[in-house]
Amino acid sequence: MRPSFDLSFYLVLDPALCGGYEATVRTALAAVAGGATMVQLRDKEASTSRMVETAQRLKAALAGSAALLIINDDVEAAIAAKADGLHIGQQDMPVAEARRRIGERMILGLSVETAERAAAIDPVRVDYAGIGPVFATPTKPDHQPPLGLDGLARLAALSPVPSVAIGGLKAIHAPAVFAAGAQGIAVVSAICSTPDPGAAAEIITQAIQRGKNLASQRS
Ligand SMILES: Cc1ncc(COP(=O)(O)OP(=O)(O)O)c(N)n1
Numbered sequence: 001m002r003p004s005f006d007l008s009f010y011l012v013l014d015p016a017l018c019g020g021y022e023a024t025v026r027t028a029l030a031a032v033a034g035g036a037t038m039v040q041l042r043d044k045e046a047s048t049s050r051m052v053e054t055a056q057r058l059k060a061a062l063a064g065s066a067a068l069l070i071i072n073d074d075v076e077a078a079i080a081a082k083a084d085g086l087h088i089g090q091q092d093m094p095v096a097e098a099r100r101r102i103g104e105r106m107i108l109g110l111s112v113e114t115a116e117r118a119a120a121i122d123p124v125r126v127d128y129a130g131i132g133p134v135f136a137t138p139t140k141p142d143h144q145p146p147l148g149l150d151g152l153a154r155l156a157a158l159s160p161v162p163s164v165a166i167g168g169l170k171a172i173h174a175p176a177v178f179a180a181g182a183q184g185i186a187v188v189s190a191i192c193s194t195p196d197p198g199a200a201a202e203i204i205t206q207a208i209q210r211g212k213n214l215a216s217q218r219s
């Protein structure tokens with residue numbers, strides 16, 4: 001059995017943008033206090049041992065909260081740190097291999113950037129889709145062409161699993177993200193690059209609530 005999860009406010013932590021490893025843990029704590037529901041550790045430069053160390057510190061810091069910890073790319077680190085889940089992209093490893101290695105108790109997220117890939121998601125192995133980039137972003141310079149909000153809506157409708165939107169998103173976009181049918185908004189720089197991550201998280205949480213209220217009025 002996998003843990004239940006809430007994609008609403010998905011923080012992706014980049015230790016370089018946060019200002020180092022201590023600051024990464026402080027940023028996560030402040031963002032979760034401000035309403036973040038999921039936290040991903042994404043450190044493209046780190047060794048597996050560094051990933052495990054940071055993940056363990058994050059896990060300890062988040063232990064008193066409901067937020068779940070997801071590890072980006074590094075399946076060994078996710079397993080060693082006993083994280084709640086792993087996030088992979090299309091180029092990282094086959095979904096079947098990732099699921100086999102992490103077992104049935106960990107959450108598996110998969111990035112999709114085209115309609116074909118969204119429709120092809122295997123809902124037995126994959127728990128959620130990361131759909132992006134919605135907008136161009138300097139945080140991931142090698143990103144695919146932006147989908148825009150219409151593209152997000154198209155892919156979210158095709159995905160057989162819940163989806164979280166990512167790429168160039170700020171608090172102001174939250175209502176449109178929920179209106180497009182995604183179950184959550186994922187952000188990196190909107191939290192990691194701000195001087196006050198707790199205050200920024202509170203503003204995003206309020207925007208998410210507005211987005212959810214508007215979406216429920218429409219349905
Ligand atoms: C929630 C979420 N969605 C998408 C991604 C991107 O994953 P990927 O395509 O593997 O790119 P990298 O992040 O590994 O550079 C993500 N990390 N999280």
Ligand SMILES: Cc1nc(C(=O)O)sc1CCOP(=O)(O)O
Nearest residue numbers: 132133137139167168187188189
């Ligand atoms: C990690 C990541 N994945 C993307 C994708 O499109 O799959 S875009 C992205 C970076 C998002 O950073 P920011 O919130 O600062 O724009």
Ligand SMILES: [Mg+2]
Nearest residue numbers: 073088089092
């Ligand atoms: Mg990846």
